[in-house]
Amino acid sequence: MTAIVHHLHPVPSVGHYLRLGHTGHRKLEDLHASGRFAIDRVVVDAAHINEQTELLDSLRTSDTEIVLDPQVAELSTPGGFLTSARKLPWADSRGPYASDNFDRSRIIDMAAKIADFAIEHRVHAVLCPTHLLNGPQDAWLAVDAEMCQMLRASLDARGANIVAIDFPLLTTYQVLLDGAARSALATHISDLPFEYLWLRIANFGSDKSAAGFRKYINAARDFHEIGKPIIADAIGGLPSLGIVAFGATGGICHGVAEKERFYPHHWSKPRAKGAGGGSKKRVYFSGLDAYLNDEQARTLLTTRNAKPLLGCSDMGCCPGGWEDMILNHTTHYLTQTTRRVQELGRVPEMRRADHFLSHQLAPADRVARQALRLRVGDKKIMEKLAFNSRKTDDMRHVFEELRTTVHNLTRSSVPLKRTKRTSVASGTRGR
Numbered sequence: 001m002t003a004i005v006h007h008l009h010p011v012p013s014v015g016h017y018l019r020l021g022h023t024g025h026r027k028l029e030d031l032h033a034s035g036r037f038a039i040d041r042v043v044v045d046a047a048h049i050n051e052q053t054e055l056l057d058s059l060r061t062s063d064t065e066i067v068l069d070p071q072v073a074e075l076s077t078p079g080g081f082l083t084s085a086r087k088l089p090w091a092d093s094r095g096p097y098a099s100d101n102f103d104r105s106r107i108i109d110m111a112a113k114i115a116d117f118a119i120e121h122r123v124h125a126v127l128c129p130t131h132l133l134n135g136p137q138d139a140w141l142a143v144d145a146e147m148c149q150m151l152r153a154s155l156d157a158r159g160a161n162i163v164a165i166d167f168p169l170l171t172t173y174q175v176l177l178d179g180a181a182r183s184a185l186a187t188h189i190s191d192l193p194f195e196y197l198w199l200r201i202a203n204f205g206s207d208k209s210a211a212g213f214r215k216y217i218n219a220a221r222d223f224h225e226i227g228k229p230i231i232a233d234a235i236g237g238l239p240s241l242g243i244v245a246f247g248a249t250g251g252i253c254h255g256v257a258e259k260e261r262f263y264p265h266h267w268s269k270p271r272a273k274g275a276g277g278g279s280k281k282r283v284y285f286s287g288l289d290a291y292l293n294d295e296q297a298r299t300l301l302t303t304r305n306a307k308p309l310l311g312c313s314d315m316g317c318c319p320g321g322w323e324d325m326i327l328n329h330t331t332h333y334l335t336q337t338t339r340r341v342q343e344l345g346r347v348p349e350m351r352r353a354d355h356f357l358s359h360q361l362a363p364a365d366r367v368a369r370q371a372l373r374l375r376v377g378d379k380k381i382m383e384k385l386a387f388n389s390r391k392t393d394d395m396r397h398v399f400e401e402l403r404t405t406v407h408n409l410t411r412s413s414v415p416l417k418r419t420k421r422t423s424v425a426s427g428t429r430g431r
């Protein structure tokens with residue numbers, strides 16, 4: 001007799017994407033090999049895909065969705081053009097692209113090259129090559145819209161109709177807050193053949209004020225009428241959980257303890273030699289939702305009474321306690337971040353805002369206050385703790401107010417994982 005097995009495969013209810021970035025993929029390979037890489041969707045930069053083939057191969061075998069970023073927005077700026085992205089097959093060797101000389105033949109050529117690349121690297125989805133828009137009148141918008149159509153046609157012509165296209169809407173915080181600009185943008189893109197809308201807002205990220213997040217949540221709601229899942233790109237930490245909990249987006253995307261903010265200033269001018277590149281070790285304090293460098297982390301955690309409050313007590317994450325938290329800061333960051341997103345994802349959508357407020361934000365607020373009572377000998381750390389406590393307190397007020405004043409919220413639908421497809425769902429090819 002065959003036993004009836006009830007598989008409990010809940011629909012992944014928060015789309016959680018990790019940008020692999022260009023450093024640290026060896027560490028991620030190790031994590032994946034030891035079964036501790038719990039994120040099931042990644043975004044890979046085209047310029048770094050060749051260094052990451054081993055990691056991508058193992059991710060593919062574990063059913064991880066792979067999304068390709070062709071990095072065209074960078075390639076259209078003086079600073080971005082000087083990065084390794086300029087070696088990509090669709091980069092123009094003469095310099096950054098400009099919207100006024102980007103005619104139809106260039107669109108066709110770029111779409112074909114990106115389609116070939118996507119197929120060669122067996123990705124599940126491609127971020128449409130879009131640009132940082134200064135509003136609905138920006139000349140790039142028409143190019144980006146045509147590119148989306150052309151990329152779809154190029155993929156289909158190559159028999160790759162199951163490779164999805166997502167549309168990253170890159171714009172500024174000012175444009176996002178402008179209601180007329182938002183609806184013009186939404187109207188312009190609503191019929192394009194993309195599946196998920198990625199919102200990537202310049203100079204906006206986890207460090208934004210609490211009031212800024214409320215505005216973001218309200219603004220994102222205007223894009224719900226397009227009827228496609230939305231992903232908040234380049235935001236992490238508690239604010240990203242708030243955005244998802246309140247249904248503004250159905251997914252989030254961030255880097256490995258970085259890219260929690262989209263700050264394209266280095267695109268506009270070339271980086272000075274020696275600037276950027278090397279990043280300091282950032283240790284994540286999940287209780288506080290804050291980062292300290294390793295030296296500060298050590299000072300704080302060796303302060304009397306700090307370990308029980310701030311040290312990682314999650315045996316599945318840092319079995320060696322607080323020292324693991326510093327030593328294996330990437331593992332710790334990814335484990336803690338993923339656990340919180342998954343926790344929220346298990347809560348039915350209509351209860352998520354309450355869950356976020358009482359089980360995620362309120363505890364962080366409490367820890368932030370308690371941390372202020374520690375006698376830390378370092379003034380900079382104390383200032384950071386004070387700043388953090390004010391920020392968490394503000395967030396709690398803003399989100400609680402949002403909870404009581406906003407009714408009948410529309411919600412972004414949840415972006416489903418696209419690894420098991422054999423055909424394309426209807427309704428994803430525009431209307």
Ligand SMILES: [Zn+2]
Nearest residue numbers: 312317318332
């Ligand atoms: Zn840990």
